[in-house]
Amino acid sequence: MSNIIVPGQMVADKPLKMGYAYVENGKTYATVMSLLTDDHKLIPLCGPYEPLAGDGIVGFVSEIKFSGYSINIRTPAAAYLSSRDCRDKLALGDVLAATIRLVDEVKSLELEDAKILRDGTLVQIGPAKIPRVIGKKNSMINIIKEKTGCEIYAGRNGYAWVSSQGNSDLAIRTLRKIEHEAHISGLTNRVSDFLASAGKQ
Amino acid sequence: MEKPQLIIDGKRLDGREMEDLRPVKITAHVLNDANGSAYVEWGKNKILAGVYGPRECIPRHDQSLIRAVVRARYNMAPFCSLEEHGRSGPSRRSVELSKVISEVFENVIISEAYPKTQIQIFIEVLQSDGGTRCAAVTAAAVALADAGIPMRDLVCAVAVGKADGQLVLDCSKEEDNYGESDMPVAIAPRNGEILLFQMDGLLTRDEIDTGLTMVQRAAEKISAMQAAALQQVYERKTAPKLEM
Numbered sequence: 115m116s117n118i119i120v121p122g123q124m125v126a127d128k129p130l131k132m133g134y135a136y137v138e139n140g141k142t143y144a145t146v147m148s149l150l151t152d153d154h155k156l157i158p159l160c161g162p163y164e165p166l167a168g169d170g171i172v173g174f175v176s177e178i179k180f181s182g183y184s185i186n187i188r189t190p191a192a193a194y195l196s197s198r199d200c201r202d203k204l205a206l207g208d209v210l211a212a213t214i215r216l217v218d219e220v221k222s223l224e225l226e227d228a229k230i231l232r233d234g235t236l237v238q239i240g241p242a243k244i245p246r247v248i249g250k251k252n253s254m255i256n257i258i259k260e261k262t263g264c265e266i267y268a269g270r271n272g273y274a275w276v277s278s279q280g281n282s283d284l285a286i287r288t289l290r291k292i293e294h295e296a297h298i299s300g301l302t303n304r305v306s307d308f309l310a311s312a313g314k315q
Numbered sequence: 316m317e318k319p320q321l322i323i324d325g326k327r328l329d330g331r332e333m334e335d336l337r338p339v340k341i342t343a344h345v346l347n348d349a350n351g352s353a354y355v356e357w358g359k360n361k362i363l364a365g366v367y368g369p370r371e372c373i374p375r376h377d378q379s380l381i382r383a384v385v386r387a388r389y390n391m392a393p394f395c396s397l398e399e400h401g402r403s404g405p406s407r408r409s410v411e412l413s414k415v416i417s418e419v420f421e422n423v424i425i426s427e428a429y430p431k432t433q434i435q436i437f438i439e440v441l442q443s444d445g446g447t448r449c450a451a452v453t454a455a456a457v458a459l460a461d462a463g464i465p466m467r468d469l470v471c472a473v474a475v476g477k478a479d480g481q482l483v484l485d486c487s488k489e490e491d492n493y494g495e496s497d498m499p500v501a502i503a504p505r506n507g508e509i510l511l512f513q514m515d516g517l518l519t520r521d522e523i524d525t526g527l528t529m530v531q532r533a534a535e536k537i538s539a540m541q542a543a544a545l546q547q548v549y550e551r552k553t554a555p556k557l558e559m
């Protein structure tokens with residue numbers, strides 16, 4: 115039996131307060147495709163980005179407004195960055211890393227601490243896979259940065275930016291590999307092996 | 316055309332018993348650019364479902380400040396059958412089915428998490444042979460789960476009909492056209508909640524009760540196939556090529 119949980123599947127026969135689940139008649143059921151860990155947590159395998167205040171994100175300028183910018187961060191509505199919170203003057207299409215300052219009840223977003231990212235590639239990764247790309251205490255992303263010599267920003271929203279300095283092609287292929295294999299254990303070792311074998315060629 | 320005999324020597328036209336499903340094949344995650352997708356072959360029915368969203372709700376007067384709007388679009392391809400609904404574009408029939416399928420999923424999607432957005436479900440019937448709305452609901456549920464949209468349950472649907480005076484599960488096109496009755500039902504298999512209930516023709520109260528228990532039993536089989544299709548996505552790594 116697979117340990118992949120599907121929506122509506124019972125994950126506990128007692129009411130538990132856990133993410134990606136709901137309680138009905140004293141039992142807990144999953145709401146999304148996920149993995150169930152031994153300490154009763156659900157790790158989602160797919161799904162849209164759920165913005166939270168404090169998240170580090172990567173996005174690009176999609177509109178210039180009177181007093182700020184609209185930033186596309188793959189949410190249904192674009193996020194707003196006031197020009198007061200940004201030292202640089204941005205142009206349409208500029209890629210930037212920023213932090214979410216505020217999420218309100220209708221999911222309008224405000225950003226702060228914006229930093230322009232120049233000369234690089236924007237890569238789309240499933241938002242559910244970003245925690246694996248970053249790793250525990252940035253372990254995974256540090257391995258990739260070290261082995262490829264690239265600067266990498268992985269936003270919680272599912273955009274990653276890879277600088278064009280260093281072996282950016284290998285870095286992007288590594289990100290794709292992590293995205294495809296994020297749910298299979300032993301990921302760090304496989305990524306290290308992949309980077310080592312690619313380095314020899 | 317004259318009505319053919321639908322049950323011969325206790326077997327149906329395609330050799331099934333009264334409570335057999337047609338062969339069902341479900342594949343999840345078949346479209347690369349949709350948020351979620353599924354392809355279902357249910358007997359001779361071939362159905363492709365794609366899910367996009369949650370994304371900005373347009374036109375804006377349709378959006379809700381407290382929940383996501385669920386919109387399904389059921390469409391029959393112009394080449395899907397030999398008969399009159401083979402014309403392209405929206406028809407009375409496809410507008411009705413789009414509405415009832417939207418309502419099925421409005422009741423299971425936890426849409427309060429995505430205010431001011433819409434979740435779009437596109438269902439394309441590539442080949443039809445009776446029971447497409449049930450196959451469409453089954454495909455759309457898999458596509459929604461593949462998109463990672465939070466749902467209370469994985470919905471599935473199947474029809475019960477009456478042919479030559481006997482209740483038959485999962486009517487084929489002949490049984491639908493020449494039988495006495497056809498009753499498509501969508502249920503949430505976890506608690507047996509009925510989400511769609513339509514009926515053409517007539518059934519007695521007892522027949523409806525028996526029919527619904529047949530649907531509940533079949534739903535267990537279908538939802539096991541849906542779950543297996545979804546789990547298989549994470550056992551293979553890339554999207555499969557469609558074989559149609």
